[in-house]
Amino acid sequence: MPLTFLSAEHDAQSSPTDGPLPHGQPDHWRRPYRPGPWRVGGAAITLLLAAYLLLSAMIIAMAGPPSGASATAICAALAIAFALRLLRMGIWVSPRGLRRVGLVRTQTLRWREVEAVRTVQQPVKWLGLPRSVQGQALEVLPRRGEPLRPLVTDHSADFLKRADAFERAADVLEAWAAEHRTEGAGRRGEGSRRR
Template sequence: MPLPFLTADRTFEAADESALPYDDRERWRRPYRPGPWRVGVAALVLLVASFVLFAAVAIALADSVSSAVAVLVTALVVIAAALRMLRMGVWVSGRGLRHVGFLVTRTVPWSRVVSVRTAQQPVRWLGLPRTVQGQALALVRKDRPAEDTPPLLTTHTLDFLSRPAAFDRAADTVEAWAAECGRGHGRG
């Protein structure tokens, strides 16, 4: 069963003449693949969910239906969390840029984007409070100061940890989307 949110479109990785090789630019797409750390953590969470589902079946066979339903709901929450973790990241379309977090999704139309650029700065390591020196893809918006906007991508997230070339490719692609789609809104 194909999982379209798990893979990026292959044409982003191919050296192509245009930065945006799609006819249907209104479809939301992630311009990079989820990193091996993100996929590995999600796989471990799904493994835990399988054990919880097995426990729900065992509890149901022991004639405790209400407890089995509670454990089943717990397993479904764990599965939903693993799938949401796989969806996290930056998504682009002709309409704007979408930053999908674990609990919150923010969408910014291209008309409000001033620029998207890579900067060397302290970044959070794996989303924890500890910061390290790294690169970040920063979004500058018309309606907000740059300090209030968290970075879109960093070199120290689950997607790009120990993969600087993948970060550079993803950052270049998001910047190309911003440059191309931003032109359609009267900016150059």
């Protein structure tokens, strides 16, 4: 079973104009970078904890009351859901728009709703913890409303100590935004000329 949320379906070196991948659908959401070792390691530890919880639930079910086994199994299921969501976090793109997947919330913007995608120097959270350090963040500016909270930074779980990978991912995301915003503007111009 392919785990598409673990692999970068779009090579960070390629341009957004490259054709669809042979194993991917043309309108499929892609994360244009690989999850970093910190994110994968955190998910692996969480899944290991879930395995111990499931084993404990089985032992409790054989030896004790079923309510204790049920509670332990529910904790294991929550740990598995947390690990999978942790692996999905990040910025995803498709020809339709840009999606920011957080731990509990997902925001999707169509390309026509995006004003700009750019890299800015600002204080960023170190591995998502309250501690802030000076770094770079990928900022998504919508045409209306507040900018999206940066999820992709050079100190996030995907790019900590991987500055080159952050720069490649930022370049690819900015290229996707530039290309698809101009395509949307061209289509809007053609529609207004037909009227």
